[in-house]
Amino acid sequence: MAVEVRHLRALLSVLEEGTFTDAAIALGTTQASVSRLVAALERELGVHVLQRTPRGAVATAAGGRIAVHAHRVLQEVDAITRLARDDGGLEGEVRVGYAWAALGRHTTVLQERWRQRHPGSTLVFTQTSTGTAGLQEGLVDVAVTRRRLDGRRFATALLGTESRWAAVGSAHPLARRRRVRLHDFHGAVIGSDARTGTTTRDLWPPGTVPAATRDTRGVDEWLTLIAAGQAVGITTEATTWQHQRPGVVYRPVVDADPVPVWLGWWRDAGPAWAPALAELAGELYAGEG
Template identity: 35%
Template structure:
C-alpha cells in the first residue's frame, strides 16, 4: 500500500496522544488499523519511528526528526486544501507544564481581540521543549535555558517557586517556608519536564527523593497521597489547583525563568506578533 498523508496524520496523532489506543479513538479508527498504518509507514521509511511500551508510545530519535517533517508536510497539505487560501493556519504554542501562568488568559484574550483571523492553539506536551524539537509547536514556553544556533529566545518573566504539600502536611501550619525546612521531607521530582532537582539545595542538608515521575498528573498524585512534597514554579498553583494539595510560598528559592523559544527558520506570519504581544502583556501585568 502506498504511504500517504493519512499515514502522517496517524503518526502525528500517536505522538501527540502518546498512545495508539487514544490515537485510534481520536481518529475514529480501530486500534488494529492504526497499528497497521504505523507499521506501513515504518516499513516505507525503513526506520522504527515509535518506541512502544506498557505506558504507551514515544518517538524514537529517528521519529523525532521525522515528526518535524511530517508535521510540516501535513500543515502544507492542509494549507493548500483550504477553501480560503488567505487564512493563516493556527499558531501552535507548546508548553510542558503551566504555560505563562497567571498571564496566560490575558495573552489569549488580547490575541483574540487583536488577531481574530489567526487562531492560537495552546498545547500541553510532556516534553521540556514543549513540542518544539519534535515539530508539534511553532513556539514553546520553556522554563529551562536552551542553547542553539537555530533557536531564538525571549525571556518573559522570572517566576517565584512554591512548595506543594498534601493538605494534612505539617508544613501548612508554618508561617514561612524556606529550603532548609524541606530537608527532612521526601521529594517528588518530575525528572522529565520539571524545573527542580537536588541542586536547588546548594548548602546544608538535602531532602531525599521519594520518587521520580514523568508527568504533571503523576507528580500531583504522589504529593496528594503524602508520598512526598514538590517544588515548582508558582504558575502550577494557578494552572493546576488540586483539592488535596496546598501550595506554599518558598521564600529563599531562586526564581525560575520563563522563555518563549522558537526556531529561527520558522516562517509562521503570526509568530513575531505573538511574541511581541506576550512580552507586552507580561510587562503590563508587572507594573
C-alpha cells in the same frame, strides 16, 4: 531547470481561462510570457501539456493528469504562504506547546489579547511532556519552557520570571505555614520531573539538601504523589493557577530564586509572528497594559 510554481500557475491559468490571452490578463502579464512559461514546463517534463485549437487551448491527456497534481501543489503553496504571513494576515490556529503549566494566570489574558490584535487567529495551548514542549516533535509552532532551549537550533525570548512555590499534601506539617523556606525541605522526598521540571538538588544550599528525589512523569503524576503524602514538590507560580488539586496546597518559597520563562521556536524555520507573540506575553509578565 526544474518545474517551478510559476510554470504550474501558467498551465492552470490557460486551462481555466481558455486562451493564452485571457490567462495573461488573469496573471497580470503578457501572452508571450505565458507562452514561454508553458513551453518551459513542456521542455522540463518532456511532454506536451496543451493543445492549441481555433477556439483557444485545451489539455492533452498528459496535461490533464499533470493539472490534477498542479492544483494540489498550488493549494499547499498557498497554505504555506498564509501560515508565513505576519501582522494582518495571520489566520487559523497558533499552537503553543507547554510541558507543565502554560503561562499560569496570564494564559487566558494572552489568548484574548492575541485574538484582538490578530482577528481570525487563535492561540491554542497544547500540553506535551517533553524537553521542548512539543517543538522538536513538530506538534506545536512555538513552545513555553522554563528551561532555555538549545540556542543552536532554537531562537528564544525571555518572557519574564515566576516565583517558586511549594506543593505539599494537605495533611503535611508545612501546609500549616503561610510561607516556607528551602531548609524546611531538609530530609524530605522531593517529587520532580527530570525531563521538564525546574527543581533539582542544586536548588538547595549545602547541608539542607532533601533526603531523596523521586522522578515523576508529568504534572498529574506529580500531584497524585503529593496528595498521597508520598512526596513534596517545588514548582513555579503558574502551576498554582493552572493545577488546583484536592489534597494539595501551595505555599510560597520565600528564599528560592525565581524561574525564567521562555518562548522558543525553530531558529531556521520559525514563524515570522513569534517575536510579536513573545512581546505581547512579555508585557503581561511585566505588568504592562
